Amino acid sequence: AVAASLALIAVLTLIPFALQSIQFRLAASELADLRALNSSARQDQAYVADFDSRWGTINDYPRQEIIDALYTLQRVISPDTLTGLEIEEGVVNIEGTSNNPQAILQRLEQDPLFTEVAFSRATNNSRYSISLRLSNVSFEGYRARYAEVSRR
Known part of the structure; x- marks a missing residue:
């Protein structure tokens, strides 16, 4: 009975660590998903910046009407x-x-x-x-x- 009680106490002591490990894995997975979305947005941003640097001088040339x-x-x-x-x-x-x-x-x-x-x-x-x-x-x-x- 003492061994079973000690085993139960050990399992109960490890539960918060197991939950924390699961939360960490979920957060890491969410971070990876957000980084993938961020990468796509940064590529779009780089495309717009490149377009503006190439064509901005022409598109923004003052119109004299x-x-x-x-x-x-x-x-x-x-x-x-x-x-x-x-x-x-x-x-x-x-x-x-x-x-x-x-x-x-x-x-x-x-x-x-x-x-x-x-x-x-x-x-x-x-x-x-x-x-x-x-x-x-x-x-x-x-x-x-x-x-x-x-x-x-």
């Missing part, structure tokens, strides 16, 4: 004459003739499509040369974001 800018310039400048136009990286330089170049400058300043509107060089009374920036284009932000890519 040239057609909208031309229609707006036509509306603002009319009935006066535009004789020269240059658009580069969101900066627009225009030249033309008008009886009142100052009025053209003021109308351009009031249009939300344009910012930083200024006479770019001295002109006579009827000729104008104006420099302005498209307000919806930021090549500075684009360059700041992709500066490292362009250095490669």
Whole structure:
């Protein structure tokens, strides 16, 4: 009877260790499953990062909306004459003739499509040369974001 009692005590003493061993195996199995899921997510994340590094400079290149800018310039400048136009990286330089170049400058300043509107060089009374920036284009932000890519 003493031996049976000792055996029962030994078995009862080992039960918590056996339960802990089972819990450990279940946790290890769950960890392996989560690592497998994590691996798949990391592969997807690496794919997206690779895509962005390859195509981001092209996809995020600022759109200058040239057609909208031309229609707006036509509306603002009319009935006066535009004789020269240059658009580069969101900066627009225009030249033309008008009886009142100052009025053209003021109308351009009031249009939300344009910012930083200024006479770019001295002109006579009827000729104008104006420099302005498209307000919806930021090549500075684009360059700041992709500066490292362009250095490669």
